[in-house]
Amino acid sequence: MQEQRRSSYSYRSARRRRFSPVALIVAILPFVLVLFLYTRAWDAAPRFAFPWNAAQWFAALLPVSAHTTQPARPTFSRSWYIEGSVASKVGDMQALGQQDVRWMLASQQCSGSNYGSLVILDFGEPHTSQGVYGTYTVKTNHFWSDTDIADGAKQYMMAWHTVSSACRLELAIGLSNHHQCAYNGPSCSITEVGTQWADTVNGLNTWVKSRNYDKQIQVWGGYDAETTWDGADRTRQFVDGFNGNDAFKVPLVDFGDMRQGDPLTDPDTGQAEQRWTDEDRYYVAFKAGYDVPLPEIYDGPDLHDWVRLQQVYPDLNFLGIMTEACSAGERLSPIDPRVDCGSIFNGYGFPPVTALSQLKQNILQKDPLYYVTSMPVPF
Known part of the structure; x- marks a missing residue:
């Protein structure tokens, strides 16, 4: 005193x-x-100077009380190939959003001690239809314009938020490099595909902010870049188009492979396309702009290809993994995201926990693996 x-x-x-x-x-x-x-x-x-670095993103998504405690394991989630028609998109996407967030709640992964849930919605391969940019779905071959895709993503997010306003979500709006713009002629530019895809992601993040969802939900880009699906130069065109227009500086998640493939053939010209070098693989997965890799680890060769690339470029850090295995009816742990194969899905490869274990035993990085997501392939 x-x-x-x-x-x-x-x-x-x-x-x-x-x-x-x-x-x-x-x-x-x-x-x-x-x-x-x-x-x-x-x-x-910059107005949208958000952090894109993985560690910054995930730290920002944890509540303040959890910043000092790192989750003990990655967050497990479900991702999907979107195969429905545009006509049924409202009901389909709402039902999918409700189903996914309820599974996250049931698996008890929505607490502050977990990272947010990463969900990839893959809309297929990029094309134009009557001059409008969009995608064709993988199996059903339905055309979704970029506007349709944005509307479907909004339905998914509204349904997710309605069920739980606390369960956090990173929603990656994805497409692939499979036969990009093939047979569309000069009306389809791969660089423009990337630019407009970023426009779609930008518009969705603006919408998320306008709905006051931005403390819970973020929208990212997703790219299933496969070395045997398109040439390195054409794949780079999409990556550069996206990153050059990524106003929110959000990640472009590469959930593809890094195989040592044979020379590709351009379906338009019949000529061999540009082979991939390791520098191309590194550029698409990590070096370019805001690209981050979520490698598909279906089997031993996939694992080897990604680990080998990290050995060549030690600064390359993985966000986690993607698998495609489904369940053949066996009893699953509460956090196993696999769905029943039934007659719908063609499951292949490592179960998620096995893929995670295999990658952790072989990677060089010190940063944690944040996500494990399962994307079953439809028949």
């Missing part, structure tokens, strides 16, 4: 002292300059 009184007395005494105007200016000027420079720096910062 005596010490407090002395401090108070000293403070009041200092307030009673008189300073000359020059002394006051000298004392205050440094603080004014610092405040001015800080204000100018804030004004000059």
